Amino acid sequence: MTFNSLEFLLFYPVVALLYFVLPKKAKWPMLLVASYYFYAFYQAQLLFLIVATTLISWISSRIIWRSQRLALRRALLALTLVVCLGVLFFYKYFNFLSGSVTGLIELFGGTPTRVELDLVLPVGISFYTFQTLSYVIDVYRGDVEPEKNFFFYALFVSFFPQLVAGPIERPGNLIPQLKESHAWSDADAVKGTKHMLVGFFKKICVADMISVYVNSVYNEPESATALGIIIATALFAVQIYCDFSGYTDIAIGCARVMGIRLMQNFDHPYMATSIKEFWSRWHISLSSWFKDYLYIPLGGNRRGRARAQLNVFIVFLVSGLWHGASWTFVLWGAIHGVYQILGSLTKDLRNRALNKLGISENNFGVKWCRRVGVFLLVSFAWLFFRANSMADAALLLDRLFVSGWSVGLSDTLSAMGLNTYGCIMTALSVLTLIMIDRMVVYGDGRDLSDLVTRRASFIYYVWIVLLCWIQLLSGDMTSTFIYFQF
């Protein structure tokens, strides 16, 4: 079940209503059943994978906690990691690895037989696997006491708002909240609903609308023009932000209505003034996961500067691979790794240059130049993320830097289907998004406890719903969220 489906619009109010009506003891079992139903509605045949992963990690974490023998604890941790990551590898990366090995052998003149399995990628497998791993590792480290009740732990793994696309929650944050019995709260309901509406706006009114223009370029790279690639890539930067942060907003809103606070996953990423800062603002739950469970165990920055840079690069390679079984994602991760390393190596040099020019690092112009620079670098990397294959990425680069400059802007826009209406709608939707963000930062300058203003604000959120609805009616069918494939 996707958030932007009719089924979810029926499912969610029923679940929220039951949550507040049922007695405390029945709340979490209801949430568990609802979460499994939510997943089964999409992929019933793969529900057993979540149950199996949950069961294995629960049993092993219980034994790890009880055992006094370090060797046994280590062996169990390793076994759990192998099993959980093995399931992830099999379903997500087997065909990718098989194809890569076959291609490599062919490159050296061999004629191998390619083994390709007919596998369906389980939705959200990367998310719930990582959430499970963080639990087992935290228990191993002694940071978290293992949950005694299996079904309660199962709810932590499968809690429906964040099951298929995060945020990747930590046990220390989510489990205690799931155990509490939250009574109805006007404040939580209003804030949660507003979060959801903004999420729907981002997804339906911005991301889905823009995707049409992006697809027109990326799905036909052989006919793409250089200007078309630049416009489509900049639009994709907006699309993926709205798509993913929109999903997160809806997830956070769904949980908030029930009094549960999920972690923040985005913090104005395109306002970052460095690539390092960008990664502390984009997909925060994954970035912090990699930091805590990969970067620091690799040695972090404790083993010298060179090793720290290597660790950063490894983390970004793995992060790229986490996003998808394709070399385009690996390259995307590698590019960000190189960005980080270059950024770190040139930091002192850039600061010295600014000092010599007598310009402060916090200068308004410098900050915005950096923001634009970060956006351009990130957008360039998005090209590889969005390209359908490495061959397509190479073709797009060729069209962008060599052969695609013979077509003018108006012909490019026309080929993309961006007419006057499309241009205005795209510009307005992006600008509205920025204004909503500014409203959040500044407030609207009024006393929100005032009944009339509150009502008027509420009615405007109703207009957003109407806008989404009209947009759905005038557009194609509802699309899935990009991060569902990860």
Next chain:
Amino acid sequence: MTVLTGTLTIISLSVIVLLHIVTAIFDNKISKILEYVNVTLHIALVLALLYDGVPIEEAPLAFMISLFVYTLTRAVSGYLRRGGGNDI
């Protein structure tokens, strides 16, 4: 290419936009009443869209313009008044 074709739609939208600006500038009882008037005008806008028989794609545009002006005026008035942030 004309992007808004209905005369009634354009008139309704113009009044709505004007009221957005007025209610953002003035923070008194009249502006609060005007907010209600503006909300009512949105219903009139739907009716105008229906009466004009405009293409369906004009409906999102009309609402998007209204929403953009609303958020813009509120963000600007918030910036000028510095009322403090909201949790969305």
